[in-house]
Amino acid sequence: MTAEPRPWLAPSASGPVGATVRLPGSKSMTARALVLAALADGPSVVERPLRARDTELMAAGLRAIGVAVDSSDDERWRLEPGPLRGPARVDVGLAGTIMRFLPPAAALAEGTVEFDGDPHARNRPLRPIVEALRSLGVSIDASATGGLPLTVRGAGLVEGGEAVIDASGSSQFVSGLLLSAPRFTKGLVLRHEGPPVPSAPHLRMTTHMLRAAGAVVDESVPDVWAVEPGPLRGRTWVIEPDLSGAAPFFAAAMVTGGSVTLGGWPAESWQPVGRLVELLTALGAEVTQSADGLTVRGSGQLHGITADLSEVSELTPVVSALAALADGPSELRGVEHIRGHETDRIAALATELGKAGAEVTEFRDGLRIEPRPLHQTDWETYADHRMAHAAAVIGLAVPGITLTDVGCTSKTLPEFPELWAGLVARS
Numbered sequence: 001m002t003a004e005p006r007p008w009l010a011p012s013a014s015g016p017v018g019a020t021v022r023l024p025g026s027k028s029m030t031a032r033a034l035v036l037a038a039l040a041d042g043p044s045v046v047e048r049p050l051r052a053r054d055t056e057l058m059a060a061g062l063r064a065i066g067v068a069v070d071s072s073d074d075e076r077w078r079l080e081p082g083p084l085r086g087p088a089r090v091d092v093g094l095a096g097t098i099m100r101f102l103p104p105a106a107a108l109a110e111g112t113v114e115f116d117g118d119p120h121a122r123n124r125p126l127r128p129i130v131e132a133l134r135s136l137g138v139s140i141d142a143s144a145t146g147g148l149p150l151t152v153r154g155a156g157l158v159e160g161g162e163a164v165i166d167a168s169g170s171s172q173f174v175s176g177l178l179l180s181a182p183r184f185t186k187g188l189v190l191r192h193e194g195p196p197v198p199s200a201p202h203l204r205m206t207t208h209m210l211r212a213a214g215a216v217v218d219e220s221v222p223d224v225w226a227v228e229p230g231p232l233r234g235r236t237w238v239i240e241p242d243l244s245g246a247a248p249f250f251a252a253a254m255v256t257g258g259s260v261t262l263g264g265w266p267a268e269s270w271q272p273v274g275r276l277v278e279l280l281t282a283l284g285a286e287v288t289q290s291a292d293g294l295t296v297r298g299s300g301q302l303h304g305i306t307a308d309l310s311e312v313s314e315l316t317p318v319v320s321a322l323a324a325l326a327d328g329p330s331e332l333r334g335v336e337h338i339r340g341h342e343t344d345r346i347a348a349l350a351t352e353l354g355k356a357g358a359e360v361t362e363f364r365d366g367l368r369i370e371p372r373p374l375h376q377t378d379w380e381t382y383a384d385h386r387m388a389h390a391a392a393v394i395g396l397a398v399p400g401i402t403l404t405d406v407g408c409t410s411k412t413l414p415e416f417p418e419l420w421a422g423l424v425a426r427s
Ligand SMILES: O=C(O)C1=C[C@@H](OP(=O)(O)O)[C@@H](O)[C@H](O)C1
Pocket: 027, 028, 029, 031, 096, 097, 169, 170, 171, 172, 175, 198, 199, 202, 313, 314, 337
């Protein structure tokens, strides 16, 4: 079920913002922790999880297949694995993490598990993971396009072994298979064949977390991941603040010449903080880390950049917004696969930035953005939280940016409108 659209006038800043923001846990880490906890040999605790549509639906999906998930405490979700079983129905919403991480787990269940989601979820690519699972002996019915709706006919076990996949459309195909692979009878040796796999840091997050749960993983050969069969340990997962969710808040410091600190940032992170720092620095920010957190300071001056965003493709909307406010042109490439994200983000950004007055050239794999004086527009959000973040960033500097629906931010940060208004009020 999707809620009624909630139009929202993005607030403009009257001066530099200055704030420490506390954001909930990483969507990607929470999703992995929940799946690993569900497949473990004992109870787990997920501390400081993200509570948002993607992770609530993940928890609901796991409950549907037999896992006890107690999410009553915001700070600490408790999971007690049980025998995985159907029949069950899983609503994936618009979450890539659910539609790619849960079918392999459902294959381990005894019984039928049906997956479906929001209208646009049916357009998101799934075929490669479906075909890889079939090659591993799993019975799956998929739509004519190879995607949702999907029915996994779990046999209570997956034999596993060797599989080949083209994961150029999403790193989540690989992550999804790897997360369940220790529970496959023969484990898994997965080989990617095709154009490069995007989002390498997300793959590293998957292998780090698998090892932290006791799995034996070899990724020494490029594009090959080998996971030995064996138990996953229940444990306590401490989730880091969501770095991608923080990106628009950092952008606010940069657009207004202010300063934003992400509180609670760990000394060592499993998220691609190095790449984010490089990008924000090239765009004109100063980034520092201290006991207070990760701080981004803007000078009020933004520079155009040429960048390959394939490792951090989910940052493309916010980086594009910054590029549209910069002092020179930018070229952002290497992200063809984001045409299969929550919406076709390349087309959506070209259209909406163009409507606001920027001169945008669309490439198959990215965008060239020539800043121009921007003006008010009704900004279509396409049910995409990060299109909403991009609009909010533009709105700081351009009065009259009205989002067609700010409600879509509930995918990863339901409190976004309030947090953003609070930040801008301190400008
Ligand atoms: O595994 C994950 O948690 C994610 C991987 C990436 O997916 P793609 O490789 O499809 O871009 C990223 O964009 C997405 O937001 C989250």
